[in-house]
Amino acid sequence: MTAHVELRQISKQYGAVRAVxxxxxxxxxGEFLAILGPSGCGKTTLLRMIGGFVMPSxxxxxxxxQDVTRLKxxxxxxxxxxxGYGLFPHMTVAQNVGYGLRLARVPDEERKRRVxxxxxxxxxxxxxxxxIDQMSGGQRQRVALARALVMQPKVxxxxxxLAALDLKLRKAMQEEFRRIHSATGGxxxxxxxxxxxxxSLANRICVMExxxxxxxxxxxDIYLRPxxxxxxxxxxxxxxxxxxxKDGKVTLENGLSxxxxxxxxxxxxxxxxxxxxxxxxxSETLPADFDLQIVSTVEEVVFLGxxxxxxxxxxxxxxxxxxxxxxxxxxxxxxxxxxxxxxxxRDHTVLTE
Amino acid sequence: xxxGRFPYARILPVLPSVLVFTAFFAVPLAYFFIISFWRVRxxxxxxxxxxxxxxxxxxxxSGPLIFTLGMALAIGLTTTLIAFAFAFFCRxxxxxxxxxxxxxxxxxxxxxxxxxIYMWKTILGSAGILNSALLAIGLIDNPITALxxxxxxxxxxxxxxxxxxxxxxxxxxxxxxxxxxxxxxxDLGASRMRIFADIIVPQCRVGILSAFSLSFIFAAGDYVTxxxxxxxxxxxxxxxxxxxxxxxxxxxxxxxxxxxVIGCCVVxxxxxxxxxxxxxxxxD
Amino acid sequence: xxxDRMIWTGFATLTVLxxxxxxxxxxxxxxxxSPLLSFPIQGWTLHWFFAAFDRPGFFTAFxxxxxxxxxxxxxxxxxxxxxxxxxxxxxxxxxGSLMALLTLPLMAPPLLLxxxxxxxxxxxxxxxxxxxxxxASHLVFTQPFVILVVSARMLSFDxxxxxxxxDLGASPLQAFFxxxxPIVSPSILGGxxxxxxxxxxxxxxxxxxxxxxxxxxxxxxxxLRRGVDPSINVVAVLIMALSLGATVLxxxxxxxxx
Numbered sequence: 058m059t060a061h062v063e064l065r066q067i068s069k070q071y072g073a074v075r076a077v078x079x080x081x082x083x084x085x086x087g088e089f090l091a092i093l094g095p096s097g098c099g100k101t102t103l104l105r106m107i108g109g110f111v112m113p114s115x116x117x118x119x120x121x122x123q124d125v126t127r128l129k130x131x132x133x134x135x136x137x138x139x140x141g142y143g144l145f146p147h148m149t150v151a152q153n154v155g156y157g158l159r160l161a162r163v164p165d166e167e168r169k170r171r172v173x174x175x176x177x178x179x180x181x182x183x184x185x186x187x188x189i190d191q192m193s194g195g196q197r198q199r200v201a202l203a204r205a206l207v208m209q210p211k212v213x214x215x216x217x218x219l220a221a222l223d224l225k226l227r228k229a230m231q232e233e234f235r236r237i238h239s240a241t242g243g244x245x246x247x248x249x250x251x252x253x254x255x256x257s258l259a260n261r262i263c264v265m266e267x268x269x270x271x272x273x274x275x276x277x278d279i280y281l282r283p284x285x286x287x288x289x290x291x292x293x294x295x296x297x298x299x300x301x302x303k304d305g306k307v308t309l310e311n312g313l314s315x316x317x318x319x320x321x322x323x324x325x326x327x328x329x330x331x332x333x334x335x336x337x338x339x340s341e342t343l344p345a346d347f348d349l350q351i352v353s354t355v356e357e358v359v360f361l362g363x364x365x366x367x368x369x370x371x372x373x374x375x376x377x378x379x380x381x382x383x384x385x386x387x388x389x390x391x392x393x394x395x396x397x398x399x400x401x402x403r404d405h406t407v408l409t410e
Numbered sequence: 411x412x413x414g415r416f417p418y419a420r421i422l423p424v425l426p427s428v429l430v431f432t433a434f435f436a437v438p439l440a441y442f443f444i445i446s447f448w449r450v451r452x453x454x455x456x457x458x459x460x461x462x463x464x465x466x467x468x469x470x471x472s473g474p475l476i477f478t479l480g481m482a483l484a485i486g487l488t489t490t491l492i493a494f495a496f497a498f499f500c501r502x503x504x505x506x507x508x509x510x511x512x513x514x515x516x517x518x519x520x521x522x523x524x525x526x527i528y529m530w531k532t533i534l535g536s537a538g539i540l541n542s543a544l545l546a547i548g549l550i551d552n553p554i555t556a557l558x559x560x561x562x563x564x565x566x567x568x569x570x571x572x573x574x575x576x577x578x579x580x581x582x583x584x585x586x587x588x589x590x591x592x593x594x595x596x597d598l599g600a601s602r603m604r605i606f607a608d609i610i611v612p613q614c615r616v617g618i619l620s621a622f623s624l625s626f627i628f629a630a631g632d633y634v635t636x637x638x639x640x641x642x643x644x645x646x647x648x649x650x651x652x653x654x655x656x657x658x659x660x661x662x663x664x665x666x667x668x669x670x671v672i673g674c675c676v677v678x679x680x681x682x683x684x685x686x687x688x689x690x691x692x693x694d
Numbered sequence: 695x696x697x698d699r700m701i702w703t704g705f706a707t708l709t710v711l712x713x714x715x716x717x718x719x720x721x722x723x724x725x726x727x728s729p730l731l732s733f734p735i736q737g738w739t740l741h742w743f744f745a746a747f748d749r750p751g752f753f754t755a756f757x758x759x760x761x762x763x764x765x766x767x768x769x770x771x772x773x774x775x776x777x778x779x780x781x782x783x784x785x786x787x788x789x790g791s792l793m794a795l796l797t798l799p800l801m802a803p804p805l806l807l808x809x810x811x812x813x814x815x816x817x818x819x820x821x822x823x824x825x826x827x828x829x830a831s832h833l834v835f836t837q838p839f840v841i842l843v844v845s846a847r848m849l850s851f852d853x854x855x856x857x858x859x860x861d862l863g864a865s866p867l868q869a870f871f872x873x874x875x876p877i878v879s880p881s882i883l884g885g886x887x888x889x890x891x892x893x894x895x896x897x898x899x900x901x902x903x904x905x906x907x908x909x910x911x912x913x914x915x916x917x918l919r920r921g922v923d924p925s926i927n928v929v930a931v932l933i934m935a936l937s938l939g940a941t942v943l944x945x946x947x948x949x950x951x952x
Contacts, residue, residue, distance in 0.1 A: 528719075
């Protein structure tokens, strides 16, 4: 079976600037895909190429087996929710939502019914006659979503859809997006720089850096098995231990060593803060399966509510963060105290890049 | 977002404007400049490459030229000073009346050019409004004849005409000044004078300069005002330029005079700009 | 009230009086019975209005003014708006220098513009002078205002609305007429009214490029040269009222503030 959307060697060059390097990407029907990356990584350009707003410099875009690479945006069965929404200020909410149907010459009766359905779907059923400047930020977001959904797009494109909203609204809208995605069963592609948003919404994440997709996989995959320093830094927090791999054995600069198959190279051993353990009393020991252990010095203790961050330094100067699910009971941990830290070797990732 | 799809569609619409600019401004002005090197023989323009017109300007018209530039400078500086004080008042001291006062300025902008000159003539004339009013309330016994037909009347009329023109750009740049840095400066211990000199003036230099340029150039190029209210002692260069087209039919000389005036204006404006920037440069 | 405040208030009052009183006095004397413009005013009349309208040539001049103003307003609005929309889509540097170029005529003294155009029309292209040459000449200094006003509006224009319209199936032309134009139209109308006010009020450029015809300002000039009678006040007030009305309306519509 061929994929719903297929990008083949798609690329974009602005003068001397290569915004998107030749990229392949398959998107399945019903997928909720996040394109995640820092600003300037080419993610919006990629999305706008799928929508038809940017003409690719090379490659092809296929939608349900049909080549749409040269089609203008108005001729593509995709619809987009724009950053800043792009609502028409001189039209009411209902006129905004009905604009696309009117252009498609959908009969009045049917148009009204579909506009009402779309508005109900985003919980704005009674807001049709309102003008746009009477709507709040979150409501405008919903109008933009309804305006795109009413067209029953084969693919819905969302460009930083939640960037303009405050934290509380963002959480609420994430909830809405999940609900609407399962209610419509459509294919959603959205672009974001917020890793938490990507994690909570998408069932697949493509991480972009410097104009190319550097890793693609489920949220768990990306978080637990990052394939580069960049990804492990960009998604969540991570501790890095530099070292050497020789003859299937890794020796870290702080003196620890463990077996690891692979060719000889400079490596980074990456451990998530929540996978690390800490003991502050000399009398206590870490669980037996914490096979890698080292003594460090506490530099700072930051209480964060449900958990506490211990910031430490090893003897060779590596900075380490350990996240512990406690509520700051370890009051004896003052800066300068010695602490035993460790992790299980199955919880770390070795990067050769 | 701008898309890279239709590059020509984006450039084409500007062409009619550029065409009008080229056909009715750039080309006529260039042609007008070129004929300043031509001659007139038997009432016909003859192509030539002579500097005779420029020689004539400097030999025969240096008096009016210097007088004109002096007048224009006086008018430009007076206008700019009043305009700055007024705009400053509207922005910082008038509170809620500020916008209303600027609106009044806008009204004053479009009273009609000839109307304004003619009104000053009737106000300042010996049987005019000012004299008759002063006579009526018994402040004077005989009309003051010295009000009209002198350089001061020209200055008053042209300051009146250019004032609203000058207030608007200065007010525009004063309005762009954020209140918070001003409060921060006071918080850091700056006096009102220091705030004025160090923060406000440097931020509205462009506004001040465009106000000065507008009023100065307008005054230097005007001829109706001196003709109507100036009297024989205030023959400004515009009058002589206009004469070359009205009665003398010597357009090369008129053109040479025009470009000498423009050249002098540019030099003076650049000098004023340099002085303004030197005086208001930030000191460390 | 402190001394400081009194000085400022006094200064501002005097400035406003200086700017407005000649115009107020003008309106007052339109209705004054005496043919002499002097105080105290003896009685009131509408006589001068009829006198002005009865003058030979007044209605031709009035008609010519309307024709010129309407044509200049229409043409400079269309080409100025097109230019502004086009500038808003260029990169900042190109747009900035093109804008500086197109607004350059505002810095030229009207006398220079008038005589340069006169020489150009009569000595080079050799066209007869008339209303058409006046209209063409006025475009030079009215289109910059339309460009400035519409460009200012485009700075805050949300280009995502156009993308949205295209995305929903609108062709470029449909997007222009159904989205861009309705959103920007108040500014376009404002720019148009200001352009018309400038054209109506212009004397110098008109004077040199009109040949034997008259518009209201050149008609008024003729009256001024022939000796003053109060019907001239009526013509002046008429010009003022028309240009002022257009301007106030224009600024109101665009919500221009300084």
